[in-house]
Amino acid sequence: MASGPFRIGVHLPSLGTSVSRGIEQAWQFGAQGVELDVRTQVRLDEMTQTAVRHLRRLLEERGLAMAAVAFPTRGGYNDPHGLERRVEATRKALQLAYRLGAPVVVNQVGQIPEENQGPQWDLLVEVLTDLGRWGQRCGALLAAQTGANPPKRLKALLQALPEGSLLVDLDPGLLVLHDHSVVEAVEELGPWIAHVHARDATRDRLRGQGVETPLGRGSVDFEHLLGLLEERGYRGFLTVIGRSGASAEEIRLGVSFLKSLLPH
Secondary structure, three states: OOOOOOOEEEEEHHHHOOOHHHHHHHHHOOOEEEEEEEEOOOOOOHHHHHHHHHHHHHHHHOEEEEEEEEOOOOOOOOOOOOOHHHHHHHHHHHHHHHHOOEEEEEEEEOOOOOOOHHHHHHHHHHHHHHHHHHHHHHOEEEEEEEOOOOOOHHHHHHHHHHHHHHHEEEEEHHHHHOOOOHHHHHHHHHHHHHEEOOEEEEEEEEOOEEEEEEEOOOOOHHHHHHHHHHHHHOOEEEEEEOOOOOOOHHHHHHHHHHHHHOOO
């Protein structure tokens, strides 16, 4: 059985309800935190000081923390189309995360070039360096979601950036969907992992594609994963994120599944 100071969170959009109702449900499920999506659930420009105080009060009343803020953009940080707007919006998301008490903003960074050179690579390093400096000043950092990029390529990018510029959101389900090794990802990215999405999936070898599954029913060995994370000193949230169209009951069962792996 895995041990360690892991906390369980709930990805609020997966519940398909209002933010306030989602917070209540996460508390009822026995979670210790939540993840808010500041693109699909709330708009950045609507999060006034009053709105932030209200949301923090809802969390405090239930003893919950803001595990992470999600800010999924349509393009990556080396896609020149709309890049200036994307960067400015990400800066606002980082500021909001800090105000909400979240240490990270989760997003995909875009397709990482195969070589550590060239215009696409240089642009990605330049933009992420800038966002890293911004995040260090405001108190929350960007966390690159694993999945589309091979773990070794993400590690190469992390090593090319100034220390403390970018962190990692480990998503084992997305790694499986993209046919990458979860164990390799932890081994390569361990020092940078700042948040974990608890998502499961399996590979359909006949069709050559990945399929999301309820937590504990896919090919991710979560007990082994938690042991690897503990060995590498991870101290943070395991945030349950549901499949598209998942029911609140599936999320509740996911929380219960993770609890069964943790010491009582």
